[in-house]
Amino acid sequence: MTEAATAPAPSGARLTVTLLGVAQIVSWGSSYYLLAVLAGPIAADTGWPLAWVVAGGSIGLLVSGVVAPFVGRMIDGFGGRPTMAAGSLLIGAGLTGVGAAPNLAFYLLSWAVLGAGMGAGLYDAAFSTLGRIFGSSARRAITNVTLFGGFASTVCWPLSAFAVEHLGWRGACFAYAAVHVLVMAPTLFVLLPREDRKPPPYPSAAANCDAASLSKDRTAFLTLAAILIVNGAIQTTISVHLLTVLQGQGMSLAAAVAIGALIGPSQVGARVVEMLVGDRLHPTATLLCAGVLVAMGMALLALGAAPSAVAIVLYAAGNGVWSIARGTAPLALFGPERYPVVMGRLAAPNLVAQAGAPFIAGISLASFGASTVLFVLATAAAANVILAAFLARASTRWR
Template sequence: MTAATPDYRLLAALLGVVQILTWGSSFYLLAILAPPIVQDTGWSAFAVTGGISIALATSALMAGTVGREINRRGGRLVLCAGVGVMILGLVALALAPSLPVYILAWVVIGAAMAATLYEAAFSMLSQVFGGEARRAITSLTLIGGFSATICWPLSALLVEAIGWRGTCAAYAGLHLLVTLPICRFGLPQPAVKTPETAEATDDTDDTAPIPWRDPRLLAVAIAGVCLVFIFSAMAMHLPSLLMAQGHTLAQAAALGAVIGPSQVGARLIEMLGGGRHSPVTTMVVSTLCVAAGLLSLSLSAPAALCLITYGMGLGLWTIARGTVPLGLFGPKPYAATMARLALPVLTVSALAPLVGLGMLPALGPTGTLLALTAIACVPLALSLFLWRQRPR
C-alpha cells in the first residue's frame, strides 16, 4: 500500500479508460476489422480471425511472467510496458505486408494483453488497496464493460474513413497520447517487496501463487474454464440458436443486444451493494444466472427474459473472477495467483471458437443449449462448494 491511498473511484476511472482502449484495440478489434482485412489482402477469413486466438494463446503463456513482474516491480510499470508493447503490435499490424507478419503482430499484441487487461489491472488494485480492493475492482468492471459499446462504433467509423491499416495506426496513436500517459502519470506506484527486503524480513515468499493442490484454486479455475467456453460458444451461435426457435435475424440481433445492458446493470447493482456480501456469493449468483438463463432458453421460455438473466450472470462473473481469489486467498499472493488462473482460462478462450464451430452442426440447436446448460452446472456446483469454504 502507498503512504497515501488514492480514491478508489478515481483510480477505477483511470484504469477504466485504459481497459476500454486496450480491450477495444485487441480482443474486440477483429469483430469490425476482419472483413475489410480479408477483402483488402485476400488472406483467408480463418487465418485473419485466427489472429485473436493466437493473441489469447500468447497471453496465456505470458500470464505467469506478468504476475511475477507485477509482484517485483509494481502494477504501474507493468501496465506502462504492456501499453508500449501494444503500440508496437498495432503498428506492426498496420504495416503488415504479409500473413506471417500479420500473425507475428498478433503474438506481440497477445503479450501486451497479458500485461494490460483485467488480470493485470485487478492485480494493481490489489497492491494499492489490499483486502479492500473489491470496491475498486467492481467499479473498474462497470466502466470497462463499455469497451465494445464504445470501440466497435469507433472502429467502424475509422475503417470507413482511413481503412483498416489506418484504424490500427489510430489506436496506436490513442495509446501513445492517452493510455500511456494515464498509466505513467495517473496511476500510483505501490510499494513492492524487493528481493533484498524479502530476504531481510523472512525466508518465505508470501507473494507466491496458491498451489494447484488447494481445492479452492482448482474450483475457481475449473469454473472459469467452463464459463469462458460457454461465453465463447454463445457469442458464436446465439443468432443461429434464436433463429432455430422461430425468430428472424433482425429479432435475434435485437434480442442479443439485451445482454450488454444486462451485464452493466448487474455490475451496477453489485457496486451499489457496497460489498455487504461475500465475493463468493456474487459467484454463486453469477453461475446460477448463467445456468438458469441457458436452461430456460433451451425450454423455449421468453428469449428476452432468458438472455437478461444470462447477461446478468456474465456481468457478475467479470466481478467474481477478480474478487473471489482476493476474498479466498488475500492480497499478498493475488497477482501470482491471478496469473496462474489466467493460463487455463486464456488457453480455453483461444481454443473455444474452434471447438464451438462443431457444436451446432453436431448437436443441433436444442442439443447445443442443453450441452451448454450441463456445462454451466459445473461452475454452479463449484461456487456452492466455495461458498461453504469462504472465510467467515
C-alpha cells in the first residue's frame, strides 16, 4: 500500500486537522497554561508555597520529556489514534488528582501523571500522528494544527478564570478532567483515522544504510536536537519571566502586561504567513527564518535598541513559525517512515530543557539581573541561527 492510499480524503483530512486542533487547544490550556491562572488560587487556598505550586508544571514538562521517546514508539507501532486518546485519559487522571490533592506531595505526583498525558497529547504527539496519517504531505496539516494551538491561552485563560470564580480551583480541574475523559478521549479514538499497524516504507526513501548515510542522519539529528533544546530553553524562560524581565528594564507592570499580550497574535499571524508562503521554502530554511526572527527580537530586547513591543513581536513571530518548523523539519530530513520515533527522541531533551530553564533563569535573575539574563538569551539565540544555517545548508547537499 502506498502513502497516497493511506491518506484520508479531503473531507476526512479537514476533520482530522480540526479534531487535533481542538484537542491541542484543550490539552495546552488545561496543562501547560493551567497554572498561569490557577497557581495563585491554589497557593492562597492551601497555604502551599507558590514556588512549589508552580513546580508542578515543571514536573509535568520533565515527565513529558521522559515519556516522549516511548510515545513516539507507540505512535510508530500502533498509530496516533489510541495513543492520543490515552494521552487525554492521562491528562484527565492527572487533573483529577490535582483537583483532589489533599497535600503537596499528592499534588506534585498528580502533575507527574498529567505530564505523561502531556507527552502523549501535545504538539509532538500530534505532529507524529499527522506524519503517520499524511506522510510526506503532512506539512500543511501541521501548520493548520498550530493555528488552532495558538489560541489555547486565548480560549482557556478566560475559561479557567471563569471556572475558578464559580467552581473554585478544584472544580476547574475537575471540569477540565471531565472534558478530557468524557469528550476528547472517546472523540479522538473514534474519529481519528485508523492507520496500518506499521507504516509502509516511504517509496522515495532509499534503503541506504551505508556509513555516509548514517553519518548524515547522526549529524542532522544532533544539530536539530541542539537547535530545539536551545530554543525551548529560551521560549520557556521568556514565557515565565517576561514580565519580570521587562520590569527589570524599568517598565511598569501594566505596560509589561500590554506588551506580553502581543505574543499570541504575533505567533498566530506568523503562522498564517507561513501557511500562505511556507511551501516555497524547505522546512530547514523555515527553521532558519524562525531562528533569525527570535534572535533579532532577543538582541533588540537585550540592547534596548528598539521599543520593547517591536522586539517582542519579532520574537513571538519567530516562535510562531518555530512551532511549525520543529514538526516539519524532522519530517523532511528523516522521512515519514521514521518520523514518530525521531519526534519522540527529539522531544525528550527539548522538554527536559524547558522544564529546567525557568528555574535556572529565576536564580540568574535574582543573582545577576535582567540585563545579564537577556544577554545570555540573545547570545544563545544567535548561536541557534548559526546551527540552523548549517543545517539548512547541509540539507541542500543531502537532498
